[in-house]
Amino acid sequence: EVQLVESGGGLVQPGGSLRLSCAASGFTFSSYWMSWVRQAPGKGLEWVANIKQDGSEKYYVDSVKGRFTISRDNAKNSLYLQMNSLRAEDTAVYYCARENYGDYVGSPIDYWGQGTLVTVSS
């Protein structure tokens, strides 16, 4: 059974940092692109970043470029999101997600974690 379990969320002050982790199990982690997607309270979904199987390619939404860094450790079956210079508008549930059914252009997300809440507030 595919499982994605996020951790590391919490309350942080504006300008602060947080590192999210995602533990993957039930599939060959190193074979899949992985993503982070967020959802502000009561709002819709926003793709944040994704990373290629070997970590050699990474992409970000413009609003987090230069502040967030996605990474992975295939030996530990883990995905990470380092978030710096956090802003109030970064407040959201952050989902770890597996991409599948696609090709070199892009893929939809076939598995999602349950999410971890990040709250940026003073």
Place this chain on the structure above:
Amino acid sequence: EIVLTQSPGTLSLSPGERATLSCRASQSVSSSYLAWYQQKPGQAPRLLIYGASSRATGIPDRFSGSGSGTDFTLTISRLEPEDFAVYYCQQYGSSPPTFGPGTKVDIK
């Protein structure tokens, strides 16, 4: 960036009725790289349809997707009680991937 617009914002229907949800893109979605997701309160989204019309694993055949270019449709042939939820479309053929604002299907 491709902007997706979903209509209607809310769809009020009864169990057993047919639901038709629309997703319109600001520019053509290449090769039908369009997906639909279902999200219930307090839960993560679930993939229903990818490639505009292919059902994901385990998705009942009452869910179907169609469309191409800029206009896409998700149809639920007969609503079951568990289908009342929010539905999002997503394009993944152009970077960055983007989601529509969602359509809420609620019980009339």
